[in-house]
Amino acid sequence: MADGDPGRGAGGRRPRENWAWPTSSLLGGLAPAARERLLALGAQVRYPADRVLMRESERTTFVLILLDGVVKATGRTHDGRDALLAVRMGGDLVGEFAGVDGRPRSATVTTCGPVAARSVTRGDFLDCMQRDPRIAHAVNASIVTKLRVANSRRIDFTGCDAATRLARVLHQIALTYGERAGEGAVIRWPITQPELATLSGAAEPTVHKALRRLRETGVVSTGYRTIRVEDLALLSSIAFDAGDADDADDAEDAGDAGAGL
Known part of the structure; x- marks a missing residue:
């Protein structure tokens, strides 16, 4: 894709009704009609285990809607180690920070096993949020939740x-x-x-x-x-x-x- 999509993976289409997402996830929390509109965006992709989907500091802006599987987000520390920052699974968004602000990726995202997702260009993602306030609200709430979890973890560890x-x-x-x-x-x-x-x-x-x-x-x-x-x-x-x-x-x-x- 033009904005840096890592490409389609192998495998056929899995029936959508076989997927079940936690209610705490973006997809699980959306009303059915809004969920269908979001899932109509982009193209379905599949990736094998240990595939790097996004790299820290790269200038790509596509967004992945995870349908099934688990990915991990890592960042490089000052001493060169890979620090695990977060884990995301089916129902979650990945890459939405760059999708929203267009800035370089803040983390490297790697699959922890086979992953199915929908890959959406930044333009389609932003257009969808502009047209559907309910989806925009859900995406914003998801971003805020991630930031709150990160802050809470720092406070809890004190x-x-x-x-x-x-x-x-x-x-x-x-x-x-x-x-x-x-x-x-x-x-x-x-x-x-x-x-x-x-x-x-x-x-x-x-x-x-x-x-x-x-x-x-x-x-x-x-x-x-x-x-x-x-x-x-x-x-x-x-x-x-x-x-x-x-x-x-x-x-x-x-x-x-x-x-x-």
């Missing part, structure tokens, strides 16, 4: 030790993107320990130790490309009821706390 920060990150990911399974939830997309470290504002060895303690106490278990939270209530207790504390881990992490976000 004064917490590294283990508590990790528990809060896992709890948020499990509730937002996990598949409920009994008393727990399964996160079925790959998230690495370095990515958990940047989300937690902690050094990687500290996250490794904290994750090991969570496994040993039966709170979480890990498998190939998955993390299973065995007991969400117990993880919530660890994340939010343990109280704020400063410990040796925080001293170790002081130089890294601001690098991940």
Whole structure:
């Protein structure tokens, strides 16, 4: 596409009625008529796992409406590491910041598995919002929610030790993107320990130790490309009821706390 669309992926069209989006997502929260108007934009595309869809600082302005699958947004830190900034899944918008203001991409977006989406040019995206105030309101609300979540995470981490920060990150990911399974939830997309470290504002060895303690106490278990939270209530207790504390881990992490976000 003229504005930098990464191209169509392989595969046939999946019936739209097979998709189900969380009510908290943009698509899930729209009224059916408005949703259909939004989904009529652009062209359907499919991407394989580990495909880079957008690169930080590049000047492309297309917007992706995620239909199915999970992507991660990463950014480069001052010391050259890749920091995991956010995760998006079916029902969410990706790339709307550049779609709205036309400025360079603020993050690199990579698929965490097969992804289906609709790729929309900036012109069509802006025209749709201008013509349909309900869609414009939903997009603006989605952007504000993302900013509020980012701010809340920074505030919640103030004064917490590294283990508590990790528990809060896992709890948020499990509730937002996990598949409920009994008393727990399964996160079925790959998230690495370095990515958990940047989300937690902690050094990687500290996250490794904290994750090991969570496994040993039966709170979480890990498998190939998955993390299973065995007991969400117990993880919530660890994340939010343990109280704020400063410990040796925080001293170790002081130089890294601001690098991940």
